[in-house]
Amino acid sequence: MESPEPAATRRHRMVEALRHEGVRDPRVLAAMDLVPRERFVAADLADLAYEDRPLPIHADATVSAPSIVARMTEALELTGTERVLEVGTGSGYAAAVLAACAAEVVTLEYDEDLARSARDALDATGFGAVEVRHADGxxxxxxxxxxxxxxxxAMAPELPPALLEQLAPGGVLVAPVGPDRDGMLLRCRAGLTEELGPVRFVALRGAQTR
Known part of the structure; x- marks a missing residue:
C-alpha cells in the first residue's frame, strides 16, 4: 500500500532522526535531505526508502541504510572542495549524497548492470556530474x-593498497574491513587508522579481494 505521506515529508523525518542519533555535520544533513532515496530503490520498495535499513537492489547488492551513508560521509569531513572516490556504487544513492557534499565524485562498480542503472538514476535525479565507471574498485x-x-x-578483508596509494597527502579513507560481512569501519588518515564502530556490508568484489 502506498504511503499517504509525501516522500519529502518522510525524508525530513529521516534527517531529524539522523540528527537525534548524533549526525552533526550540516553539509551531510543537508545532502541527506536533498537526495531522493526512493529514486534509487525498486519501485515496489519506495515506501521503505526512508526507514533506516538496507534495501535489496540487485542480486546480492543492497543500498546501505541511511544512517550508514550519513556516518560514512560525515567521517570523510568534506568541505565541498574535495575530489572523492567511491568504491561500490550500488544503486548510486551514496554517490549522490557525496556529490552534494564535495566538488567531484568518481564512483566504481564491479557489476556492469548496477553501474548502468546507477548512471541512469543519477542522471534522472540531477546528479549527472558523478562519474560512474564499471571497474574493479x-x-x-x-x-x-x-x-x-x-x-x-563493501567489506574488504584488508584495506586495498591501491586505494591508500591514491590518497592525496592528508586525505581520508573510510572503509569497512573484516573477514566476512561483519567487520569494523575504519578511518585512515596520514598513516593513522582509527576504528569508528562495527558494521555489516556485502563483500567487496574484485581481483585483489578473492
Missing amino acids: ALGAPDRAPFDAVAVT
Whole structure:
C-alpha cells in the first residue's frame, strides 16, 4: 500500500532522526535531505526508502541504510572542495549524497548492470556530474588520483593498497574491513587508522579481494 505521506515529508523525518542519533555535520544533513532515496530503490520498495535499513537492489547488492551513508560521509569531513572516490556504487544513492557534499565524485562498480542503472538514476535525479565507471574498485582510479577522500562501501578483508596509494597527502579513507560481512569501519588518515564502530556490508568484489 502506498504511503499517504509525501516522500519529502518522510525524508525530513529521516534527517531529524539522523540528527537525534548524533549526525552533526550540516553539509551531510543537508545532502541527506536533498537526495531522493526512493529514486534509487525498486519501485515496489519506495515506501521503505526512508526507514533506516538496507534495501535489496540487485542480486546480492543492497543500498546501505541511511544512517550508514550519513556516518560514512560525515567521517570523510568534506568541505565541498574535495575530489572523492567511491568504491561500490550500488544503486548510486551514496554517490549522490557525496556529490552534494564535495566538488567531484568518481564512483566504481564491479557489476556492469548496477553501474548502468546507477548512471541512469543519477542522471534522472540531477546528479549527472558523478562519474560512474564499471571497474574493479579495489584497483581504484589511478588516472584520476590523487583523491582527497575515498569511501569504500563493501567489506574488504584488508584495506586495498591501491586505494591508500591514491590518497592525496592528508586525505581520508573510510572503509569497512573484516573477514566476512561483519567487520569494523575504519578511518585512515596520514598513516593513522582509527576504528569508528562495527558494521555489516556485502563483500567487496574484485581481483585483489578473492
